[in-house]
Amino acid sequence: MTASPAAAAAAALTTRAQEVSPRIVDDILTLVRQETSSYDLPRLATGLDLLRELTVQRLGRPDHEHRYPGGECGDTLTLTYAGTGTGTGTGAGHVLLVGHYDTVWPTGTLAGWEQLRPSDDGRDRLSGPGIFDMKTGLAQGIWALKLARESGAPLPTVTFLFNGDEEIGSLSSRPVIEETAQKADVTLVLEPTAHGAVKTARKGTGIFQVTATGVEAHAGLAPQDGASAITALSEFVVAAAKVAAPDRGTTINTGLFRGGSAINVIAGQATAGVDIRVSSEAEQTRVDEELDAIKVSDPRVRIDIDHAWNRPPMTLNAASAPLLALAREVAREQGRDSLPDTAVGGASDANFVAALGLPVLCGMGAVGDGAHAQGEFIYPDTVPAQTALVAGVLGRLARPLRG
Known part of the structure; x- marks a missing residue:
């Protein structure tokens, strides 16, 4: 043929x-x-x-x-x-x-x-x-x-x-x-x-930067005067991981974490880089709302989130x-x-x-x-x-x- x-x-x-x-x-x-x-x-x-x-x-x-x-x-x-x-x-x-x-x-x-x-x-x-x-x-x-x-x-x-x-x-x-x-x-x-x-x-991707701003103090002489940005940001990162919903295609990974100025100083600032993957716009909205709702134990520490959605699903x-x-x-x-x-x-x-x-x-x-x-x-x-x-x-x- x-x-x-x-x-x-x-x-x-x-x-x-x-x-x-x-x-x-x-x-x-x-x-x-x-x-x-x-x-x-x-x-x-x-x-x-x-x-x-x-x-x-x-x-x-x-x-x-x-x-x-x-x-x-x-x-x-x-x-x-x-x-x-x-x-x-x-x-x-x-x-x-x-x-x-x-x-x-x-x-x-x-x-x-x-x-x-x-x-x-x-x-x-x-x-x-x-x-x-x-x-x-x-x-x-x-x-x-x-x-x-x-x-x-x-x-x-x-x-x-x-x-x-x-x-x-x-x-x-x-x-x-x-x-x-x-x-x-x-x-x-x-x-x-x-x-x-x-x-x-x-999946759509988010590249979020999270900044914790605390109060510096001497770790030995006056620890009670400090509010640790590192401790607060650690609490945030753990809570953020729980926002993930793999069954809905949503994953959250903190891949970068930096903070503090010296080992004997209560950290005044810390930052985290968070990678977020979602399969739908609805999940984008849910993640935004739930991350914004996270509270840390020390009210003296301020948490700022840069919601940088990089690519849509x-x-x-x-x-x-x-x-x-x-x-x-x-x-x-x-x-x-x-x-x-x-x-x-x-x-x-x-x-x-x-x-x-x-x-x-x-x-x-x-x-x-x-x-x-x-x-x-x-x-x-x-x-x-x-x-x-x-x-x-x-x-x-x-x-x-x-x-």
């Missing part, structure tokens, strides 16, 4: 992805070897220059580019490549590919990190700081457009958005992401997969459902049995796009595990299929997706 044109094109694309897989892996490792801690501005700048250079090497000079200064965060870069076949005017598709180049790893982590790790199942693993989250996705996205171009299919206009502050909340890049997504028809976020599944639901909205269906159709054409989707506890820049009611899929990048953990890794044998999947989706979006 003769294969259909769609099946033949899908087979050719996957074959080509296999052929160039070693080059894609080389590009992944090139990005990983340039450390880009979220807090190291000079290395972030160098890393973004490297990422831009790599993109231009593979795709040529963009039709439009803009670099947005990040201030105390890494810069954000957009590179736009005009579509083919349908032009760039009315009726042409426009796809936004989003990926962050910053990592959680402090500068110097790379030294001594073993990159090639055999796994228990005999498959090779490639490891490195940021390789899973998410430098593999960056390289795969660039090569996806390259392979889609080589296929000769009509293509949408594609804008890459690379930001250097995702791991610390996308504090400077959020408005750029939202503005750029509103100009595109579809957004694909190149974050890692969840064991091969795309991510269609993510993400769900599979009506606009994204047709995009998921399209991705699954492409996966079937490329020989996959299925393309599962899942909900995860982590947040990403996809949360911002989904909250605008726009079509977005997240988790279009690496297959591996260990995000934010020593030994994070990818399976290099999955690189061709993941790259071909994104390339195939681009080839189906030369015109705007209709839901």
Whole structure:
């Protein structure tokens, strides 16, 4: 039986992805070897220059580019490549590919990190700081457009958005992401997969700062005159943990705690950084109200809470459902049995796009595990299929997706 044109094109694309897989892996490792801690501005700048250079090497000079200064965060870069076949005017598709180049790893982590790790199942693993989250996705996205171009299919206009502050909340890049997504028809976020599944639901996140202000006094001569900010904040942290409701998808973690000025001084001030994850806006409201209601035993200590909700919860909205269906159709054409989707506890820049009611899929990048953990890794044998999947989706979006 003769294969259909769609099946033949899908087979050719996957074959080509296999052929160039070693080059894609080389590009992944090139990005990983340039450390880009979220807090190291000079290395972030160098890393973004490297990422831009790599993109231009593979795709040529963009039709439009803009670099947005990040201030105390890494810069954000957009590179736009005009579509083919349908032009760039009315009726042409426009796809936004989003990926962050910053990592959680402090500068110097790379030294001594073993990159090639055999796994228990005999498959090779490639490891490195940021390789899973998410430098593999960056390289795969660039090569996806390259392979889609080589296929000769009509293509949408594609804008890459690379930001250097995702791991610390996308504090400077959020408005750029939202503005750029509103100009595109579809957004694909190149974050890692969840064991091969795309991510269609993510929790919302809060990054709260809690400050306790007490009364300093000499710990030996006049302890009764003091009101310990550390003791009061400790009471608050314990009470805050009880506000969590894992059965409703709400978790609360105090990850940072600082306070006091000297060991023999009743602490006059203490601060805590609290990470909050919720699955719904209703839970956001409940958490806000219950944290505000917490009382500490010493009334002389004042508790101030900075309610900083960083990312809204993400769900599979009506606009994204047709995009998921399209991705699954492409996966079937490329020989996959299925393309599962899942909900995860982590947040990403996809949360911002989904909250605008726009079509977005997240988790279009690496297959591996260990995000934010020593030994994070990818399976290099999955690189061709993941790259071909994104390339195939681009080839189906030369015109705007209709839901």
